[in-house]
Amino acid sequence: MRRGHTPYQQFGRRLHDIxxxxxxxxxxxxxxxxLDSDVLARYERGEDRPSEDVLLLLINHFAIKDEEADELxxxxxxxxxxxxxxxxxxxxxxLMMVPMDNRVIYTDTAHVVINNYGxxxxxxxxxxxxxxxxxxxxxxxxxxxxxxLEVLATTxxxxxxxxxxxxxxxxxxxxxxxxxxxx
Numbered sequence: 001m002r003r004g005h006t007p008y009q010q011f012g013r014r015l016h017d018i019x020x021x022x023x024x025x026x027x028x029x030x031x032x033x034x035l036d037s038d039v040l041a042r043y044e045r046g047e048d049r050p051s052e053d054v055l056l057l058l059i060n061h062f063a064i065k066d067e068e069a070d071e072l073x074x075x076x077x078x079x080x081x082x083x084x085x086x087x088x089x090x091x092x093x094x095l096m097m098v099p100m101d102n103r104v105i106y107t108d109t110a111h112v113v114i115n116n117y118g119x120x121x122x123x124x125x126x127x128x129x130x131x132x133x134x135x136x137x138x139x140x141x142x143x144x145x146x147x148x149l150e151v152l153a154t155t156x157x158x159x160x161x162x163x164x165x166x167x168x169x170x171x172x173x174x175x176x177x178x179x180x181x182x183x
Contacts, residue, residue, distance in 0.1 A: 011075035012046030017046070018062050031120045032114035033057040034137060047078045105135050119145040 019029055026044075027069065030037040035054060042048045050058065059069045070129055086129055107123040114120075118141045127133035140148070 006044070006046035008049045008076060009046030011072065011077075012044045014072060014075055015058070016044040018064065018068075020124060028115045029058075029061065031115045032117055033168060034062050034120065036141070052078060054144070086092050107135060108132075118142055137138070 020025075026037045026040055029035075030040045032039075033054065035057075039048075043050055051056075055072065055078070059072060061170075064072065105113070106125070106127050109124040111122040111124065112119060113122070118139060120137065120139045122134050123136040123138070124132040125135050
């Protein structure tokens with residue numbers, strides 16, 4: 001994208017004003033809607049617009065009333081026709097089947113965000129040009145995060161403790177040198 005090109009400047013300014021009015025930081029909002037802080041910052045600068053799903057998450061997170069929500073939809077370039085259809089679809093129950101994936105993913109970096117809703121951990125690997133790329137995102141309550149921390153500490157301590165193998169005690173009776181032991 002060209003530098004200084006902000007096609008959604010009014011939308012971004014409005015989104016920024018709403019966040020400031022509610023006294024929330026970028027990391028708090030991005031954690032609540034599970035969005036990267038840099039992406040949210042691009043939205044607020046007007047460089048890009050969120051997908052309809054993400055915009056709906058932002059509207060719900062900020063508890064924006066209908067009139068202001070309609071204005072946000074329009075500023076983001078979505079027609080009221082698409083918006084109403086999306087609202088109807090959002091009210092329908094969703095069932096999603098995700099196949100189980102038992103592969104182990106190793107990470108280079110972890111980014112942790114804590115807010116009123118709990119803890120979100122973003123596990124990342126270095127991608128192209130050493131840019132961090134999220135490979136897994138895990139959310140949990142603060143209580144569960146504390147228990148995970150405790151289990152990790154205990155498990156790591158056990159793994160790091162050096163255990164010497166048990167040896168048989170020395171025999172008090174030694175066999176005479178000239179007598180051979182048969183097995």
